[in-house]
Amino acid sequence: MTVTSFSIPTLETERLILRALCEDDIAFEKAFLASDDARFVGGPMPPHRAWRSMAMMIGHWALRGFGFWALEEKKTGQYMGRVGLWYPDGWLEREIGWTLMPHAWGKGFATEAALASRAHAYDVLGWDTAISQIAPENEGSKAVARRLGASFEKHHEDPEYGTIEIWRHLGPDALVNGGMEAYA
Amino acid sequence: MTVASVITTPRLRLRRPEPSDLPAYTAYYMGPRSHFVRGPYTKAQCFEKFATVLGHWQIRRFGRYTITLEDRPIGHVGPLMIEGDKAPELTWTLWDGAEEGNGYATEAAAAVRDHLLGEAGWTLLEILVQPDNAASLAVARKLGAVLTDQDAPDWYPGCLTFHLTTEPMQ
Numbered sequence: 001m002t003v004t005s006f007s008i009p010t011l012e013t014e015r016l017i018l019r020a021l022c023e024d025d026i027a028f029e030k031a032f033l034a035s036d037d038a039r040f041v042g043g044p045m046p047p048h049r050a051w052r053s054m055a056m057m058i059g060h061w062a063l064r065g066f067g068f069w070a071l072e073e074k075k076t077g078q079y080m081g082r083v084g085l086w087y088p089d090g091w092l093e094r095e096i097g098w099t100l101m102p103h104a105w106g107k108g109f110a111t112e113a114a115l116a117s118r119a120h121a122y123d124v125l126g127w128d129t130a131i132s133q134i135a136p137e138n139e140g141s142k143a144v145a146r147r148l149g150a151s152f153e154k155h156h157e158d159p160e161y162g163t164i165e166i167w168r169h170l171g172p173d174a175l176v177n178g179g180m181e182a183y184a
Numbered sequence: 185m186t187v188a189s190v191i192t193t194p195r196l197r198l199r200r201p202e203p204s205d206l207p208a209y210t211a212y213y214m215g216p217r218s219h220f221v222r223g224p225y226t227k228a229q230c231f232e233k234f235a236t237v238l239g240h241w242q243i244r245r246f247g248r249y250t251i252t253l254e255d256r257p258i259g260h261v262g263p264l265m266i267e268g269d270k271a272p273e274l275t276w277t278l279w280d281g282a283e284e285g286n287g288y289a290t291e292a293a294a295a296v297r298d299h300l301l302g303e304a305g306w307t308l309l310e311i312l313v314q315p316d317n318a319a320s321l322a323v324a325r326k327l328g329a330v331l332t333d334q335d336a337p338d339w340y341p342g343c344l345t346f347h348l349t350t351e352p353m354q
Binding site: 022056059 | 202203206226227228230231232234235236237238239240242243244266267339
């Protein structure tokens with residue numbers, strides 16, 4: 001029997017549901033990724049590239065068993081962006097990533113969701129470390145990394161994105177109670 | 185109408201792609217035969233492309249099938265719809281040149297055509313082929329596709345566009 005489906009676990013934080021990305025989310029992403037607001041995350045890009053990129057994020061789950069979750073605000077049901085665990089072929093190291101839609105900026109959602117995905121990485125998947133790659137000018141994202149307890153490690157020259165900062169997350173041992181329990 | 189996740193033909197089984205197809209898929213896209221589809225690509229790009237194929241199924245509930253011959257993956261065939269407001273594109277590729285010349289691509293593509301334009305109730309499929317890709321042009325003709333004068337899309341310059349519809353062929 002051929003097994004072709006895969007499941008994406010749903011996580012929950014105080015204000016957010018982390019669930020599988022779906023077509024409705026892609027409309028937000030297309031608008032965001034076409035705009036200058038996406039300049040630190042590979043944009044601006046045309047809608048067909050945005051669609052492919054989102055499809056790829058979903059397929060990453062099937063190939064790796066982890067990936068990006070869509071963030072849905074509990075109160076409004078609105079799509080706020082995505083946070084997740086990322087390691088496509090050729091990637092430097094396993095990464096925790098976050099990209100929020102502009103309407104979700106400045107409310108602590110990235111930190112809240114990244115904590116939950118870090119807990120998933122350490123407690124469920126057994127990762128012993130993780131990085132985040134951040135554009136040097138992306139102060140908002142670096143602030144999220146700091147709040148998570150991550151620290152700047154080094155610069156990396158990426159053939160596609162140019163100079164990128166590598167931030168190193170606290171490992172499971174450095175976290176007082178470990179993942180999910182500490183957060184909840 | 186629901187699109188089938190498995191289609192069988194006299195010699196082939198078409199099924200949803202699965203992670204174990206990645207090595208054969210990658211060998212094709214890293215190799216010289218992928219020049220008709222803007223290749224060759226790096227291994228990392230192949231991973232991204234294949235993940236996109238898997239995600240396409242998850243989002244749209246249809247996508248490219250892996251063509252299997254005696255359980256061995258030998259190519260892909262099926263509809264792609266990256267932009268929701270455009271006609272789906274029917275694509276096919278045999279991953280290994282050694283499988284060419286047996287009519288597998290035509291057999292697979294005809295079965296997908298029959299399913300989509302028949303049971304699934306679709307009305308139009310586009311086929312994009314580079315003018316010097318003689319093998320694929322032959323498949324398009326055998327499928328009964330009609331050449332149009334549509335301009336090539338930006339992402340696939342120079343290609344010819346064919347239409348497959350439910351209209352009876354001349």
